[in-house]
Amino acid sequence: MPDTITINGTDHPLPSDPRTSLLDFLRQDLGLHGTKKGCDHGQCGACTVIVNGMRINSCLTLAALHDGDDVTTIEGLGTPENPSPLQVAFVEHDGYQCGYCTPGQVCSATAMLDEIKAGFASDASADLTSEMKATAEEIRERMSGNLCRCGAYANIVAAIRDVAEQGDAA
Amino acid sequence: MRPFDLQRPDSLDHAHSLSDGETATLIAGGTNLLDLMKLQVETPERLVAIDRLGMNAIEDTEDGGLRIGALVTNTATANHDRIRADYPVLARAILAGATQQLRNRATTGGNLCQRTRCYYFTNIDQPCNKREPGSGCGAIDGIARLHGVLGTSPQCIATYPGDMAVAMSALDAVVEIEGAADTRRQVPVRDFHCLPGDTPWRDNVLEPGEIITAVILPAPVEGKQIYRKVRERSSYAFALVSVAAVIAMEGDTIARADLAFGGLAHKPWHDPRLAELLVGKVPDAALFDRAADLLLEDAQGYGENDFKIPLARRTLAAVLAEATETTI
Known part of the structure; x- marks a missing residue:
């Protein structure tokens, strides 16, 4: 088992204190301050x-249990010079005011659009087995x-609908 | 969070030997446990991580059912083709709970073992017989909106908070448990969780060193499957009342009525008398009323949660009406 964790393509040694959450590891140990601490309780x-490939709450998982895992944070999705399609759409649609929740929103939405393409169902899906669509109702439920x-x-x-529709057209 | 040692066994045998149930606590997805450790509700000296011990497959059983490994995530279960097709009540229950981020981490075994969200249990400055035996119950005569109305005790009125297990109870699934020295036993989901009684600290029947290895679903049955969850907001909230139902008709009469309820008790509530009453009868509003009378004959409210008694009655009637296509 490797004793490293890959963050945005770079390997890092795991923290020595087992109490370190993945969130604290990113922010305090690696200085990746894009990922935000709001409640620290998964709420x-x-x-x-x-x-x-799966979105999770980094506050509710221990960094030490992620040896060998591949983590993407907001810093790995885009840069000011080369923003991701969702980052562009959030700017265009004014998808924030203070911006504190935005990195989490963008990471969540990035994975969420992949989940819809992979056919994951949600509580808002009328039919569990038909093709999933990024309707406004679905987005609200999936981003809750x-x-x-x-x-x-x-x-x-x-903003998310805009990117989902671009994806459909592509 | 208090300091702890983190251990990662490489086999189930090793895990049994490390977990004594007193100083050590098992961790899988950890979404509930780490939350409680931050609040110092849980203060294990050792964490035994079982998250990479396999047990992450959903397999067909010989009799046509499914065996869901204990470490299969809620997301994987809810999106499994056969579960969506043959056990939609289970997929619906899981999708009605938590958020996608949490379901991506939450495991089958961990979800069964999640602790109550009673506000007194999760606040170490408050009395709670579940967290600190003998300290009293703050919820009785206190803030009790989420609390139980069936099977409560003078010691504890907390509810089991999950959705997944409510559907598993309706489906009469079985929990597969392995203890030290290769001892194995199977416990129906309906018997897995305990009522509070005089031992409210005990959530379920697991003994020290025992580990859930799988949940087994029996072969699918004919009928309509419904999970109806009533909550404070339409997403990411615990059930005030939920009903899991597997209902089949034969001509004009009810042929099957497997029901389980969430939000009402310290365990997913299953009352076998409901099926006895409903099966063989022609569905109508009066019959649904009699079913609710039976379900709730011993119900007791605690002030703030009194509303759950009429809410359970109406939710049951609504589910039965939908399942049997009856106008009420």
Whole structure:
């Protein structure tokens, strides 16, 4: 078993204190401050990162248990010079006010659009076995793990729908 | 979070030998356990991580059912082709719980073992017989909106918070458990969780050193499957009342009525008298009322949760009406 964890393509040694959450490891040990600590209890989603293709709350998992895992944070999705399609759409649609929840929203939405393509169902899906669509209702349900204290939800949904439709056209 | 030693056994045998149930706690997905450790509700000296011991497959059983490994994530279970097709009540129950981020980490075994969300249990400054035996129950005469109305005790009125197990109870699934020295036993989901009684600290029948290895679903049955969850908001909230139902009709009469309820008790609530009452009868509003009378004859509210008694009655009637296509 490797004793390293891959973050945005770079290998790092695991922390020595087993109490270190993946979130604290990213922020405190690696200085990757894009991932945010909101509630630290899995309720707000500000800490959402993508581990082996699946979005999780990085506050509710121990970094030491992620040896060999491949983690993508907001820093790995895009840069100011080369933003991801969702980052562009969030800017275009004003999908934030204070911006604190935004890295979690973007990481979550990135994985969520992949889940829809992979046919994952949600509580909002009328039929569990038919093709999944990124409707506004589906997006709201699938993004319910990401709170926005400023209440920019309408614009967040618009930004995600925009990217989902671009994906459909591509 | 208090300091602890982290151990990662490389086999189930090794895991049994490391977990004594007192100083050591098992961790799989950890979404509930780590939350409680941050609150110092759980203070294990050792964490035994079983997250990479396999047990992550969903397999067909010989009799046409399914065996869901203990480490299969909630996401994998809810999106499994056969579960969506043959056991939709289970897929629906899982999708009605938590968020996608949590379901991606939550495991089958861990979900069964999740602790109550009683506000007094999760606050170490409050009395709680479940967390600190003998300290009293803050919820009785306190804030009790989420709390139980069936099978409560003077010691504890907490509820089991999950959705997945409610559907598994309706489906009469079985929990496969392995102990030290290769001892294995199977416990129906309906008997896996305990009522609080005089031992409210005991959530389920697991003994020290025992590990859940799988949940086995019996062969699928004919009928309509429904999971109806009533909650404070339409996503990411625990059930106030939930109903899992597998209902089949034969002509004009009910041929099967397997029901389980969430949000009402310290365990997924299954009352075998409901099927006895409903099967063989022509569905109508009066019959649904009699079923609710039976379900709730011993129900007791604790002030803030009194509303759950009429809410359970109406939710049961709504589910039975939908399943049997009856107008009420």
